[in-house]
Amino acid sequence: MPGSPQAQHGTARSRAAASGPSGPLPREAGTVIVGGGLAGVELATALAEQGAEDVVLLEAGPGGDLAHIHLAHPQAAATEIVFAPERDPYFHRPWRSGAPPHYTGISGLRRRLGGRSLYWHGVVLPLEDWALHPPGWPAEIVAELTTGVGGAPSWYDRVTEQLTDWSGGGLWDPAQPARTSIGGQEFRALPRACRRRPGTDRWEAYTALDAWRGPDGDVTPPAGVRVHCDTEVLAVDVRGGRARGVLVRLGDGDVSRIAAHTVVLSAGTVESTRLAALALTDAGALPSPRLGGLADHIVQGFVVRLPADRLPPPGSYHLPTDPVLRSYLRVDVHDDGPGRALLDVRVTGEQLPNEGSVVECEPSDEPFPRASVRTGLLPEDHKMISGQRDLLRDFWAATARELGEPSAPLEFTGYGDTERDNTRVLPDRTRSQSAGRPETWSSLLGTEDHEGGSLPLGRLLDTRHAFTALPGLHAAGPAVFPRLGAANPSLTTIALSRRLAGLLPGA
């Protein structure tokens, strides 16, 4: 099918176009991409750059509001939208948690074209060597990401260069030093693919949607890509042992079928895994719709209000920890009024994949059952949680000594305590905190928005991101990471989506 961009209902053209009358859904396509978030839009853009002619991107949410939340709202309001999702009209949790409080609360999708690429903070760190190595990750992919193969630059280098250009020539705020010392440790500026709107305190993080924006600000999909919003994929159409397209529900409730040669799942980890589990069960490759390996980052930290004069300038800094701890340490210094700063310290670590952390569809009469999520921690994860706490205690003791502050001890409660989760860093809560008194928190699993691991490359998927047991079906996004490492996932997600674009049939 010819693939010129079309301005029809639900295309990414503009607010007005998205709320206009519905255009016809295609009956067939070369490649269908399920989900227009960070991975799906990156993949569609890369496919278009390579001249693909018949790509249809299906997004369950609307496409009329394509601004990053930190561009659309002041800092405090944007933070509330993340941490009080009832204030976000796009927040949507299509799963049930079988392990509350994990995968509840702020754990969910932001159902709109752009997905969580319109919320993320732009932190771009490569996965650490201790996680990104064979046999966990396929050797071929490790080499392509890190060193490059056959004289080609590595994917990490290519994407970092592109994001640096997009950000205006540097990956951090020039006002903050590239290196700084706190608590006796040498930190580096945290690389972020962000740019400020000149003359304001507003900023945005990178999204591939930006490549779709014309000089007038209108957003039009590139040639070869058609976008249909308000179009929820209910299931992969599996017949004769291969994926033959998708079944979709339109905004008006009608259910329709789109035939496709290739289907790529990029609907966020839990939803992509639900669709894959149902499809693999239909194909006879799974006894029931259930896949394990789901993991998120384990993150703990503390916040403390301090005099500003002996702290580094406001900004974000990071430091790898001993690989045994599978974590990295991050420090943010925020302005807290005249002469005062808020020190926000967190350690982010890798939850190991395990077969007890699952996405499954419970038996139901529903033709398209919802996902249920269960998650559990391995003994190694519990060990890491206590190691992270020791690291934070030592770091706080050293920092307090350095600043001449009394070192009030860090007190933690049980991991999973909803009274002390990551909403503790909300401005409303930190404002009422006494100066010099650190308050600790631990995030619940599923609430870091870094969930992945349930459709691993080299096991369920081959190195071309194709399901080995179901021809025609592929996946993208953090779901395909065999191990998460400690680094935030999006640099790797972008790199892998770009790599995948060159591997799909017809690309």
Ligand SMILES: Cc1cc2nc3c(=O)[nH]c(=O)nc-3n(C[C@H](O)[C@H](O)[C@H](O)COP(=O)(O)OP(=O)(O)OC[C@H]3O[C@@H](n4cnc5c(N)ncnc54)[C@H](O)[C@@H]3O)c2cc1C
């Ligand atoms: C506040 C915040 C800050 C973050 N900061 C960072 C950071 O600094 N660095 C970093 O690396 N990561 C960060 N992340 C995480 C990062 O945003 C996610 O890892 C990334 O967006 C995941 O990409 P994805 O494409 O898999 O999912 P998403 O971006 O969530 O996209 C999935 C899309 O699929 C759509 N969809 C779902 N189900 C269906 C269906 N059935 N049919 C059709 N469409 C469907 C959804 O509506 C959504 O648009 C942050 C996330 C948040 C929320």
